[in-house]
Amino acid sequence: NAGVMQNPRHLVRRRGQEARLRCSPMKGHSHVYWYRQLPEEGLKFMVYLQKENIIDESGMPKERFSAEFPKEGPSILRIQQVVRGDSAAYFCASSLTSDSSVIGNTIYFGEGSWLTVV
Amino acid sequence: GESVGLHLPTLSVQEGDNSIINCAYSNSASDYFIWYKQESGKGPQFIIDIRSNMDKRQGQRVTVLLNKTVKHLSLQIAATQPGDSAVYFCAENTESNSGYALNFGKGTSLLVTP
Numbered sequence: 001n002a003g004v005m006q007n008p009r010h011l012v013r014r015r016g017q018e019a020r021l022r023c024s025p026m027k028g029h030s031h032v033y034w035y036r037q038l039p040e041e042g043l044k045f046m047v048y049l050q051k052e053n054i055i056d057e058s059g060m061p062k063e064r065f066s067a068e069f070p071k072e073g074p075s076i077l078r079i080q081q082v083v084r085g086d087s088a089a090y091f092c093a094s095s096l097t098s099d100s101s102v103i104g105n106t107i108y109f110g111e112g113s114w115l116t117v118v
Numbered sequence: 119g120e121s122v123g124l125h126l127p128t129l130s131v132q133e134g135d136n137s138i139i140n141c142a143y144s145n146s147a148s149d150y151f152i153w154y155k156q157e158s159g160k161g162p163q164f165i166i167d168i169r170s171n172m173d174k175r176q177g178q179r180v181t182v183l184l185n186k187t188v189k190h191l192s193l194q195i196a197a198t199q200p201g202d203s204a205v206y207f208c209a210e211n212t213e214s215n216s217g218y219a220l221n222f223g224k225g226t227s228l229l230v231t232p
Contacts, residue, residue: 043209
C-alpha cells in the first residue's frame with residue numbers, strides 16, 4: 001500500500017503532555033498537508049509543508065503547535081502541553097505538485113491520528 | 119436553549135435510488151473542487167474532482183455538477199448501495215499554484231436503507 005501513512009492511529013495524552021503525530025506521504029510526493037477535524041465537522045487546514053520548508057501555516061494555532069518535514073523521514077505534527085480542546089482527528093495529506101490546475105494532480109489523505117486528551 | 123454540538127444534514131435514500139448531495143461555496147475565486155467520502159473512523163476518500171473550466175464531470179456511478187453563477191456544487195450517485203452510506207464532504211481550493219489549503223464544507227450524512 002503506497003498511500004499516505006500516519007501513526008499512531010490512536011493516541012491518549014494527559015493534559016500538559018506532548019503529542020507527536022507522524023506522516024509519511026505517498027511515494028514520490030513531496031508536498032504534505034495537515035488538517036484537523038473536530039467531531040461532526042469538516043476538516044480544517046492547518047499547515048502546508050515541502051521538504052525542510054513551511055509554505056503556509058495560516059491554519060496553525062499560534063502557540064503549542066509546530067510542524068516539520070525534514071529532508072529525511074516523516075513529517076511531524078507536534079502539540080505541546082496538550083489541552084482537552086486539542087482532542088480531535090488529525091489528518092495528513094500529500095500531493096505530487098502544488099498546482100491543482102494540473103490534470104490528474106490531487107491531494108490524498110491518510111487514515112488519521114485520533115488524539116484524546118484526558 | 120444553547121446548542122451543544124453540530125448535527126450534520128442527513129439524506130436518507132432507498133437502495134437502488136439516485137442520491138443528490140448539494141454544497142454551496144462562497145469564494146468566487148475557488149477554481150478546484152473535490153468530493154470526499156468519509157466513513158466512521160477513517161480518512162476522507164477521494165471520489166471525484168472538477169475544475170472551474172468545467173460544469174460537469176462523470177465517474178463510475180457518480181456525477182459532479184458545478185454552477186459557478188450561483189456557487190453551487192452537487193454530487194449525484196446513481197443506483198445508491200448500502201456501501202455508499204457515509205459522510206460526504208465537498209472541498210474547494212483557491213490559488214491553484216499554491217498547494218491544497220482546502221476549505222471543507224460541514225458534510226452531509228448519507229444513509230442508504232434496504
